[in-house]
Amino acid sequence: MDATTRRGAEAARAANGPGVHDFGLLIKAATRLEQRIETALRRECGIGHSMFEVLIRLCRQPGEEVSQRELADDLTLTSSGITRLVDRMEEAGLVVRVPAPGDRRSVLVEPTDHGQTVFLQAAAVHAQVVDRYFVNPLSRADYTRLTSSLGQIHEALREG
Template identity: 30%
Template sequence: MAEEKRIERVQHVWVRLIRAHDNVVRKVEAAVKAKGLPPIEWYDVLLELSREGGRKLRPVELEKELLVAQYNLSRLLDRMEAAGLVERLTCPGDGRGQMIQATPEGRAMQKRIWPSYREALEEHVAPDLSEKDLEQLAKLLGAIGGHLRPGGCGN
């Protein structure tokens, strides 16, 4: 009986977590889009490529950093390349392999998106939570996704 109660609680948490995620992502995406900026996925790609002073990543490495399915990432990179924000380079020692790198325009776009993204995050991610509540929420989410790399969204 106690196990069934726990399963019910876990299921309840799961549903609330997914609903909260969908709600916040939708609101943040809409706020950024309303400012005439590209989708937040573009920002996330540009942020990963700008870490450590700028880096080149294979698509599979970028896929792992972003937790995006390969087929979605390929189309996303195609659109970003067409917009001049990323470029594909031949991988040294592997003529068929590719590396992805942000262009100067891509780095500038990432810096341009960040203030609107930050504002949307502040408005839509737990706006009524205290600092203590935010710390507790981060701790709890960390316990759920402890295997994920910690990271910030800033530039």
């Protein structure tokens, strides 16, 4: 066996390894679920998943002051990315920007009444899609093990 054939065989073993395969399944499942959620939210509520994520963050603690910078960090967006997203949401009447008390450089983002109404509708749509494709295909015990394992992975990534 020549070097090229050996390297090809090694590459094939690496590409078909269990870690590559299993992680690929996770990414494919997450991507397809994200696509299903995105499609349903756009069709039923007129918003995308990113807007839904902003509304989740803003509605989680009523009355909490959330800066645009905090939103960017929470959603892992750049400052220009969150600015464009909040611009679109403001144009749609979902959020308003208000000056931060005591900090002229900071801007707070708050949901509007319309934004809260859209969020409640979107939360119901999101729950239906998640139940159908993430919860229902598994037994209760398997679902509990999966979410526990995902929590452990999340913690390991935060620590590492």
